[in-house]
Amino acid sequence: MLNAFVLSAGRLIQVPALVPEDLSRPEVLWVDMVDPTDDERELVQKVFKLELPEDEEVKDLEESARCYVDENGVHMSSFFLSHSEDEYANVTVSFLLNQGRLLTIRQDELAVFRLFRLRARVQPGFVATAQEILLAIYDAAVEYDADVLEEIYTQLDGVSRRVLDRSAEMTDEIMGQALAELAGHEDINGKVRLDLMDTRRALSFLLRSRVLATAQEGDLREVLRDLESLNNHSAFLFDKINFLMDAVMGLINLAQNKIIKIFSIASVVFLPPTLVASIYGMNFAHMPELAESWGYPAALVLMVLSGISPYWFFKRKGWL
Template identity: 30%
Template sequence: MIKAFASGNGQLDAIAETGSADALRNAVWIDLRNATPDEIGLVQQATGLNVPSEADVSEIETSSRLATRGGALYLSMSLIQFADTGARGVSAGFVLSPDRLITVRFAPSRIFETYAEHLPRGSASSEGSAHIFVGLMEAIVDRQADVLEQVRADLDTISQQIFAMGTNLKGGRKAEDATLRRTLGQLGHIGHLISHVRETQVGAARIVPYVEARAADWLPKALTPRLVTLRQDIASVSDFDTHLNDKLQFLLDATLGFINIAQNNVMKVMAIASVVGIPPVLIAGIYGMNFKNIPEYDWAWGYAWGWGLIILTTLIPLGVFRWRKWI
């Protein structure tokens, strides 16, 4: 799928017909999403620029993600795609030249779609490929900040749930176990999301200074303040991501701590039951040997004596445990 925008009438207008190379030659921004080989060939014919493949933009080496060929910058980074199954990382590529910007995507992205929808509403014609690229990077960083803000709210909610278990035992152990299981799942999901945000921020932090250095000859001076602000935003979002990751680890440790407490409570009950049960079992075993010379067999109250002894030896350990405040 090809979307293209060209300068005209004081703003950037969407090109309705993108099926010919002549129409794409005037495009300032060409957005490719799951492009077919024919569409890729058409764009390369119209622009004279190479369109990277999905394998190219998925490379993790810095030399593969940041490159300069033929006066154009070939950049790639990881983005987040939200689906019903959760967040996943998808790669996106940018080919930036003085005349045009080509973006290459292999999955839908709300960032690109929203930015493209707002472009024709009043962008000045003097804003060329570099302006669009910086605007996209700003939108990406802003989106990551929104995600982290939601993560912070989710972590605050989970924090209240976890530490409320220390004072509120309504529902019993089964409800507590279910809450702990659910909390571990939520923390795992948030950790997965934070890692994707971190990967995106690392990519953005590499791209911005690279573009400033390699495109210094033709990069509009008007973009310098925006690039400075963009670097600051990336740094602040990265710091906030680190803070949330630390909070996530703290909540994970707290959850595991409550799980250990629950397990220790179970083991304590089993230990108490074992200790309390030893004397009665011993007494029952002695009187169950059926030797003829056991005098208690001939007592009128021998049966009651046996039961009394069993009950007494059961209560004595329980009393000691209670006195020592172990139970």
């Protein structure tokens, strides 16, 4: 899908009908390509006289080659967070600042771009140049990452209350569910952290490329400060997740130790009666009590007493 946007009364408006003449209009500030077809790629390359990178080329680029400047303009490739069906993923988006226009290429529709388009459409003067569009997209991406981190913290707070609530019984099902939730939150937090680190790298390159005005550089530095605070918050969430993981694993170990303790005590309690029964199972010729009428009841009483004695001793010591 190929979309072009122009400024109208200070608002960023999409061009309704897209033909080569529309793309070549000087007032076109942004050309957005979402999973473009071969024909759409050819159209853009023909109109702007440049060569667009292929999807596989973008994915295979080394970290040091994801941002560069050539005769076509400033090239940048960054990770953006994608959310669909309760799954998060890092999606690569390519940017190209070319002769006062911004070209973007991506494979999926992203919430960040929807948020930016809404703001640019309803707020007059929100953006005025291609550089401002680029900065506004990155700013929206940082806000989206902040919202995801806030949601993670909220859900972790619920897990924390369930795990650390002493009045509630921690069943195997609850502990297993808590572990699954914590593992999911750690995975999402890791993807957000990767997105933040990649965004910081891209914005630092943009600052060094000196294609921004002084006021835009100030806005970029504000975004970088927000990134730094989000990185710290992400590190805090990692620590919190690891703490809750350790707490859940500790509770699981305690529950397992209780079970092992029961088996250990049962084996110790039944050991003396087993010893008594083993003694009277010996095939010696001279065991006088075996011939007595009270021999069998006495053996039973002795086995019962030998079993009760260790239980009473453990109870008195407070081991039960």
